[in-house]
Amino acid sequence: MQTFLNQFLAFSETHKLLSKKKRVLVAVSGGLDSMALCHLMLKAEFPFAIAHCNFNLRGKESDGDEYFVKAFANTHNIEFYSTKFDTKSFAETNKLSIQEAARKLRYNWFLELLNRKKLDCVATAHHLNDNIETVLFNLSRGTGIKGLRGILPKQEKIIRPLLFATRETLESFAKQENISWREDSSNTSDKYSRNFIRHKIMPLFKEINPSFEQTFAENIAVFSEVENVFKNHFNKILKALVFKRHNDFYISIEKLKTLPDKRSILFTFLKDFGFNAQQIDDILKNLTGQAGAIYSSGTARIIRDRRFLILTKGKEEDASAxxxxxxxxxxxxxxxxxxxxxxxxxxxxxxxxxxxxxxxxxxxxxxxxxxxxxxxxxxxxxxxxxxxxxxxxxxxxxxxxxxxxxxxxxxxxxxxxxxxxxxxxxxxxxxxxxxxxxxxxxxxxxxxxx
Structure with a gap:
């Protein structure tokens, strides 16, 4: 399927993702997406190594994935690295969901491998459907404009060269090239939010608009541009609005009052500290109220002072002397x-x-x-x-x-x-x-x- 390979090369060129001078670490689970990415890398003659994570979540099935990926690497004489994680224990210790724990573990390991093996970047096999699911998931949770831009083709040392492709086109490419892959049984369960979106929500949108994926991709591109415009505006406003003293942020109440987009500015600044939209509204309602009000997100606090909203991070100082x-x-x-x-x-x-x-x-x-x-x-x-x-x-x-x-x-x-x-x-x-x-x-x- 030469056309698909050309699309892959064009997307890579547009976003400056791959070249024959880069040494890339491809994250390979053994599933359709990552196996298709490996074959495209081989066809394009891009140098790469393979990294596989065994999360020990599906017993023999997880071990089978590892053997499958290792055999593929050996067949094609590709450098192969693998590791095993006690994902459940890590999730419990760090109070994370299994999915969050797995993500943290694998990316930490990928970046450690990059440094140790002197590789340039990590390539993951996220595709267009993954991107759409991410945006819909962000919308369902409540998100700022940043959440609407979806997954970026490049973030520091992480690249995603398949974001142009739908899952359907990847399946067609795999069948055309006789590519083998492993099925992850957990992908069929709707107990995970993303699977529910994939199996229940996406088909409804496709009934309304058969070209839904392409339409949504165009919207994501627009959202990304709008987010860049807003980010520039936000950073300019923030420099005049906020200063930092030691570990605390001071937000000028008088300057905040004058902003026509004060809610968007405050939400964008505070959401990463765990504050939600309702709390932002409560804070704004009290801008002309008495000093002393306190708002807590669990990880940080806002204290309404006479002249400032003071953001203090929730890091507990040990009480011992x-x-x-x-x-x-x-x-x-x-x-x-x-x-x-x-x-x-x-x-x-x-x-x-x-x-x-x-x-x-x-x-x-x-x-x-x-x-x-x-x-x-x-x-x-x-x-x-x-x-x-x-x-x-x-x-x-x-x-x-x-x-x-x-x-x-x-x-x-x-x-x-x-x-x-x-x-x-x-x-x-x-x-x-x-x-x-x-x-x-x-x-x-x-x-x-x-």
Whole structure:
């Protein structure tokens, strides 16, 4: 079928996917699609190796697939790599569906193989019907415009040279070329959403429009172009709307209010943090409300501050304390690194800054403790003439946003607070000329937005 081979070559040329100079790793399950891709690669004389994953999900059937693909590689003198995964265990451990677990396992392995074997890219056998199913699946779940573009022909080191072809044309090519393949029994089960779309939904569309696949392919191309236009607009808006401080994103409420497409912009930014469309609507309704509202996605939180919507990722800082021995030089947390040292000399001013504090070492009792502040904590803030103050009141007076209050740490010595980290030292540990001085330095884990 020369015409089909020409279509394959033309698609590859258009998207700059394959050449005789590239060393490609073809992902081969043994099914129709990947076996057709192998034969096209052979006909085009493109150099390639084969990678096969055995997910141990179908017993002897899975082993049979592996033997089949290995035999094909041996027959055609093609480099062959295979691996086996305990997919069920991986899915349970990482709280993933079987399909998500299998995808994560295989792509991680493919990329590891690329690096180890000095190969250029991985080719998968996704075809047009897979692309249509992906878009319909995205629509059924609720998606932004990104979900309508479907599967891309090229993403970093992953290429998909069969996206132009329908499953029907692949079957015709396979029959014409007498290609053998293995059938995956799980493909017949409608318990998987994609199979349900393939077996139940797609035929209905084809009844309405016999050229449904081609029509949908044209729409996907349009969606992809629109997505690129929107992405450029989105990135431009985002630079003016959002800035990042440490690990948190600050979204200007005043600037957001002025945007005519504020819902689309906010949804596009927040959906990757787990927020859904209803939550976006709730956030937008409260833009003129009182500060303090909190919205949670499970993996992140939005805190409505006076001037900003503050996005904090849901990474839990371990609640246990960090102990500081006399010889300790450095402690790392997810927010900052704390350095502890005996300074060679003292600066002219020993005033505590947001980054550092100088304290009288003779007053310290080791081990010290680095921990999050808690209700009931109090100290004697430096510069307050030994006036006692609750840490909670101190933070409130500073008008810190809620999420910043929650992330304040203290250094404690024998149940006495030495330093409210990054904010104020305790007057009781003021340095003097008689005793050695210890310097604490807090270095934020800097991440800049953009």
């Amino acid at each position: 960090h102990f500081i021995e006399e010889a300790t030089q450095e402690i790392k947390t997810s927010q900052f690194t704390l350095k502890i040292e005996l300074p060679d000399s003292l600066p002219n001013s020993l005033k505590t800054t947001t980054e550092s504090a100088f304290v009288n070492k003779a007053e310290l009792q080791f081990p010290l403790m680095l921990r999050k502040w808690k209700a009931g904590d109090y100290f004697y803030p430096f510069g307050f003439n030994l006036k006692k103050k609750k840490v909670k009141k101190f933070l409130t007076d500073l008008k810190l946003p809620l999420h910043e209050k929650e992330n304040v740490w203290v250094i404690e010595s024998n149940k006495k607070i030495v330093w409210v980290v990054g904010l104020r030292a305790d007057e009781r540990f003021t340095v003097n000329a008689k005793n050695p001085t210890l310097k604490f330095t807090m270095l934020p884990n800097e991440n800049t937005f953009g």
